[in-house]
Amino acid sequence: MRRSELFFWITVSCGIVIMAFILLPLIEMMTAPSVTMLQGAIQDRNVMHSIWLSIYTAGSAALIAFVFGTPLAYLLARSDFRGKRLVEGIIDLPIVIPHPVVGIAILSVAGKNHWIGRALGEVGVRIMGSVTGIITVLIFVGMPFYLHAAKDGFESISPRLEGVSRSLGASMFSTFFRITFPLAWRSMLVGIIMCSARAISEFGAVVVVAYHPMIAPVLIYERFEGYGLKYSQPVAVWLVLICLGLFLILRFLTLPKKKEI
Amino acid sequence: MITIEDLETRLSGFNLREINLSIEEGEFFILMGPTGAGKTILLEALAGLIPIKCGRVLIGGRDVTRLPPEKRGIGIVYQDYALFPHLTVMENIKYGLHFHKLNRKEAEKGLGELIEELDLAHLGNRLPLNLSGGELQRVALARALMVNPRVLLLDEPLSALDPGFREDIRHELKRLHRSSTVTFLMVTHDFAEALSLADRGAVISSGRIEQIGTMEDIFKRPSTEFIADFVGMKNIFAAEFRGSRAILGEDLHVELGRRPLNSHGYIAIRPEDIVIHKKALASSMRNSFGGVVKGLFDQGFYYEVHLQVGKLTFKSLITKKSLFELKIHEGVEILLSFKSAAIHTF
Numbered sequence: 053m054r055r056s057e058l059f060f061w062i063t064v065s066c067g068i069v070i071m072a073f074i075l076l077p078l079i080e081m082m083t084a085p086s087v088t089m090l091q092g093a094i095q096d097r098n099v100m101h102s103i104w105l106s107i108y109t110a111g112s113a114a115l116i117a118f119v120f121g122t123p124l125a126y127l128l129a130r131s132d133f134r135g136k137r138l139v140e141g142i143i144d145l146p147i148v149i150p151h152p153v154v155g156i157a158i159l160s161v162a163g164k165n166h167w168i169g170r171a172l173g174e175v176g177v178r179i180m181g182s183v184t185g186i187i188t189v190l191i192f193v194g195m196p197f198y199l200h201a202a203k204d205g206f207e208s209i210s211p212r213l214e215g216v217s218r219s220l221g222a223s224m225f226s227t228f229f230r231i232t233f234p235l236a237w238r239s240m241l242v243g244i245i246m247c248s249a250r251a252i253s254e255f256g257a258v259v260v261v262a263y264h265p266m267i268a269p270v271l272i273y274e275r276f277e278g279y280g281l282k283y284s285q286p287v288a289v290w291l292v293l294i295c296l297g298l299f300l301i302l303r304f305l306t307l308p309k310k311k312e313i
Numbered sequence: 314m315i316t317i318e319d320l321e322t323r324l325s326g327f328n329l330r331e332i333n334l335s336i337e338e339g340e341f342f343i344l345m346g347p348t349g350a351g352k353t354i355l356l357e358a359l360a361g362l363i364p365i366k367c368g369r370v371l372i373g374g375r376d377v378t379r380l381p382p383e384k385r386g387i388g389i390v391y392q393d394y395a396l397f398p399h400l401t402v403m404e405n406i407k408y409g410l411h412f413h414k415l416n417r418k419e420a421e422k423g424l425g426e427l428i429e430e431l432d433l434a435h436l437g438n439r440l441p442l443n444l445s446g447g448e449l450q451r452v453a454l455a456r457a458l459m460v461n462p463r464v465l466l467l468d469e470p471l472s473a474l475d476p477g478f479r480e481d482i483r484h485e486l487k488r489l490h491r492s493s494t495v496t497f498l499m500v501t502h503d504f505a506e507a508l509s510l511a512d513r514g515a516v517i518s519s520g521r522i523e524q525i526g527t528m529e530d531i532f533k534r535p536s537t538e539f540i541a542d543f544v545g546m547k548n549i550f551a552a553e554f555r556g557s558r559a560i561l562g563e564d565l566h567v568e569l570g571r572r573p574l575n576s577h578g579y580i581a582i583r584p585e586d587i588v589i590h591k592k593a594l595a596s597s598m599r600n601s602f603g604g605v606v607k608g609l610f611d612q613g614f615y616y617e618v619h620l621q622v623g624k625l626t627f628k629s630l631i632t633k634k635s636l637f638e639l640k641i642h643e644g645v646e647i648l649l650s651f652k653s654a655a656i657h658t659f
Contacts, residue, residue, distance in 0.1 A: 215357065215360065215382065215389065216389060216395045216397075218361075218381070219362075219383070219457075220383075220456070220457070220460055221383045221409050221460060222383055222409075222411070222412050226412065235399055
């Protein structure tokens with residue numbers, strides 16, 4: 053594209069508008085609270101507790117997505133079967149369903165009116181208003197992000213490597229752990245981070261299932277409702293800093309290191 | 314010995330059909346065919362890497378059709394080498410030892426021999442990323458041979474290499490084959506390559522085997538028009554056979570020196586068997602025709618000359634030297650001759 057062309061300048065100016073649209077509100081919010089307010093927020097036990105709970109539940113959701121999602125991601129990357137498109141469509145459903153609907157949907161299975169909910173209750177598992185409930189919801193919303201990243205990772209590995217490994221005497225299990233996993237771990241880690249980043253930002257679905265114990269987004273909402281913008285900002289800043297941290301780690305890990313493959 | 318009986322694959326698109334093939338123990342057998350003929354698919358079917366619809370594969374009399382790839386004793390070397398990128402050269406070569414209960418001393422000895430034979434000693438700790446094509450290929454060979462397979466499948470091992478390395482690896486393959494008891498089954502789309510390496514081979518096209526035989530047989534007596542063209546018989550004409558003569562086009566009579574069994578068919582002549590000259594030759598060549606030069610194509614050391622005789626176009630190869638000596642250029646009238654023995658009929 054030549055710089056003298058109008059088309060070039062349209063692309064550039066649209067880019068600048070979008071950058072400003074994303075960055076301006078964030079910068080404004082980040083710089084609004086004073087240092088003392090930030091200190092006050094971080095010393096507030098409720099704030100710390102909610103942020104910790106957010107990280108803990110989002111991390112757990114991502115790990116569970118990793119354990120159960122990896123085999124499915126591998127299956128989708130390696131085999132063609134009838135109904136594969138349907139399965140892929142189902143996987144994407146949590147992305148398109150409105151968040152409060154997710155919460156309601158989960159409660160309709162895990163509540164007292166459903167036999168699964170009753171069975172869970174009998175073994176002492178409570179979804180409504182519990183950490184277990186929060187994690188369940190976060191797995192639901194975060195799973196697609198893990199599956200996509202892991203599937204892309206597996207697809208980028210030549211099936212020939214696995215074929216050669218098997219011809220050399222390795223079973224499918226050995227092949228997976230010696231060849232596929234070491235080559236795909238970076239994509240899987242990216243998937244875990246994507247999944248937890250998505251989970252940590254969830255509000256609508258969680259607030260339906262569990263207002264208490266309070267995760268950070270719910271706490272921010274409560275402060276905003278109860279005390280106004282000024283009191284919700286410091287908590288928001290801390291949450292954003294954490295999300296940003298996650299994002300930076302993600303970028304760092306996806307950069308290929310020079311000495312490695 | 315490998316025996317393939319009525320093998321058909323079950324893939325979503327292209328499939329192999331009715332593959333029957335028998336390869337002797339310790340043989341160097343070559344599977345030829347153009348790109349997309351199903352050569353690699355046949356190798357992968359033998360290795361157990363793709364689903365089979367019907368048929369059987371026997372190796373040394375043992376039916377391996379339903380065995381997983383790791384239980385077949387078949388090694389595979391891919392065109393793109395498929396080295397494990399996260400493992401060093403040495404780790405790649407020793408990979409199979411994790412799964413084979415070899416006597417440690419024997420394994421060490423075999424490893425030493427392979428490393429020496431393939432000249433890999435200086436590469437041991439390097440990652441595949443930093444290796445040249447020829448080096449990658451030698452590592453892939455060592456890795457496959459390390460576990461003493463009964464059969465080694467080679468998928469176009471030379472085509473991805475630079476011409477310089479290609480010669481090296483070709484010699485290497487020949488030497489490895491001689492010094493081991495492993496049966497080599499190699500795939501190539503290059504007939505010249507096949508001719509220089511193997512004694513026997515098969516030609517495959519569109520998922521079916523077209524001809525099986527010695528290389529000489531395939532070269533000199535191609536069984537179909539497709540194979541004749543594939544092995545470089547550029548002059549292929551539909552013909553009517555009358556007695557020991559073939560009639561091409563409307564009235565070109567060619568003396569065959571023998572009687573073909575069929576009354577219609579084809580004749581094929583290699584371009585290098587057609588001689589071009591200005592004056593009539595006093596030689597044993599029974600077929601001599603006048604023609605007009607229609608085109609000259611530079612082939613490096615040779616020129617391919619297209620000659621129009623009646624409505625037919627003959628193709629001949631001549632050296633640059635004779636091109637100048639004969640003062641050939643487009644439009645020149647000239648004579649072309651070929652021996653009856655150089656004519657192949659089918």
